[in-house]
Amino acid sequence: MDIRPVFDFSSDANVGRMPEWIRQAFGNHEYAHTSKTIAQHALTTVCEEARCPNRGECWSRGTATFMLLGDTCTRACGFCAVKTGRPAAPEQNEPQRVAAAAMAMGIDYIVLTSVNRDDQKDGGARIFAETLKTLRAEKQKIKLELLTPDFHGCQEQAIEIISSAMLQAAGDNVLVWGHNVETVPRLYKRVRKGSSYGRSLELLEKVGRLNQTDKRVFETKSAIMLGLGEKKEEVINVLQDLRKVGVSRVALGQYLRPTRYHLAVEEYITPEQFADYEKIAIELGFSWVKAGPLVRSSYHAED
Numbered sequence: 277m278d279i280r281p282v283f284d285f286s287s288d289a290n291v292g293r294m295p296e297w298i299r300q301a302f303g304n305h306e307y308a309h310t311s312k313t314i315a316q317h318a319l320t321t322v323c324e325e326a327r328c329p330n331r332g333e334c335w336s337r338g339t340a341t342f343m344l345l346g347d348t349c350t351r352a353c354g355f356c357a358v359k360t361g362r363p364a365a366p367e368q369n370e371p372q373r374v375a376a377a378a379m380a381m382g383i384d385y386i387v388l389t390s391v392n393r394d395d396q397k398d399g400g401a402r403i404f405a406e407t408l409k410t411l412r413a414e415k416q417k418i419k420l421e422l423l424t425p426d427f428h429g430c431q432e433q434a435i436e437i438i439s440s441a442m443l444q445a446a447g448d449n450v451l452v453w454g455h456n457v458e459t460v461p462r463l464y465k466r467v468r469k470g471s472s473y474g475r476s477l478e479l480l481e482k483v484g485r486l487n488q489t490d491k492r493v494f495e496t497k498s499a500i501m502l503g504l505g506e507k508k509e510e511v512i513n514v515l516q517d518l519r520k521v522g523v524s525r526v527a528l529g530q531y532l533r534p535t536r537y538h539l540a541v542e543e544y545i546t547p548e549q550f551a552d553y554e555k556i557a558i559e560l561g562f563s564w565v566k567a568g569p570l571v572r573s574s575y576h577a578e579d
Contacts, residue, residue: 288539288540289540290533290540290541291540291541291542291543291544292544294532294544295544295546297546297547297569298530298532298544298569298570310340310381313377313380313381314340314377316377316380317373317374317376317377317380318373319342319370319373319374319377320342320343320344320346320347321340321341321342321343340381341387341388341389341423341574342374342377342378342386342387342388342389343358343389343390343391344370344374344388344389344390344400344403344404344407345363345366345370345390345391345393345396345400345403346363346364346366346367346391346393347359347391348360348361348362348363348364348391349361349363349391349392350362350363350391350392350393350394350395351392351394351469351470351471352469352470353458353467353468353469353470353471354466354467354468354469354538354539355458355467355468355501355504355531355533355534355538355539356534356538357534357535357538358391362395363391363393363395366393366396366400366403370403370407371403371406371407371409371410371411372410374388374407374410374411375407375410375411375413375414376414378411378414378415378418379414379415383418384417384418384419385418385419385420385421386411386418386419386420386421387421387422387423387574388404388407388408388420388421388422388423389422389423389424389574390403390404390424390425391425392425392426392428392470393425394428394429394470397430397433398427398430398433398434398437399425399427399428399429399430399434400425401427401430401433401434401435401437401438402437404422404424404437404438404441405437405438405440405441406441408420408422408438408441408442408444409441409444412444419451420442420451420452421451421452421453421454421497421574422438422442422451422452422453422454423454423455423456423497423573423574424438424453424454424455424479425455426455426471426472426475426476426479427479428470428471428472428475431475431478431479431482432482435479435482435483435486438453439483439486439494442493442494443493451493451494451495452494452495452496452497452525453483453494453495453496453497454496454497454498454499454525454573454574455476455479455480455483455496455497455498456476456498456499456500456573457473457476457477457498457499457500457514457518458471458499458500458501459500459501459504459506460500460506460507460510460511460513460514461473461510461514462506462510463504463505463506466539467504467539476498477517477518477521480496480498480518480521480522480523481521481522483496484496484521484522484523485522487522495524495525495563495564496521496522496523496524496525497523497524497525497526497527497564497573498518498523498525498526498527498573499526499527499528499529499572499573500514500515500526500527500528500529501529501530501531502528502529502530502531502543502545502550502553503530503531503541503542503543503544503545504531504539504541504542505542505543511528511553512556515553515556515557515560515562516560518562519560519561519562523562524561524562524563524564525562525563525564525565526557526562526564526565526566527565527566527567527571527572527573528550528553528554528557528565528566528567528568528571529566529567529568529569529570529571529572530544530545530568530569530570530571544569545569547568547569550567550568550569550571551567553567554566554567
């Protein structure tokens, strides 16, 4: 069942016309190959479901971010184009389909994400774990990055399940475990209903702590959307919070309204402002920083 949420703010207008520095790339022959491979294996990508503006560029480079556990989310965030409702049961052969598609595309670096599955006792963690194991069995040197939900109500269990699989799959690689805080605490009730800023920081801190005993197998990563009404000092405070819990990678991008049923854009952040945020993040000690109008959490993740 697909439920399209109707928000009180659905009729609000964006702050203005989309500026000239926001441009979307068109596809090439590699784009067609990526699209065909994804369709052949009946897979879901966040590129399509979240209407990512970088799909043309990324698919043309032969990369995609695979979205596990179906295309229906159990939450209804005000910014997100992924449909919400009552999801179907997880498909147990999904890990094998993802691995087959990755091999067909010749991917060396893969990003796995998922919808929120609050209906599952483990939040869908076992599907993540099985996909990691299957990918590594198919291609030993493939590099792996996760972008997981906050696993509300089952954080400890989910972290144990996934971290165990990641340790088995690590080999000589440092693996990246991402979870996006998305916005500043003041805006959570409006932007991320059903989520908690504190819970998100808690997940990142728990994952980061695993490095104390596992010789830095994991690097933690997060992302922030800008243009939803946040203030600069609030963004800096979030960056500081992320560093305090050990996050080493961060992405900052422009929020772009997917439909009229979603939150309106309150500000278009200029490239110069993004450059300033990038400088601040580097000064705070982040080792990997991407900041720009079209940056998303998995954008050029392989760099």
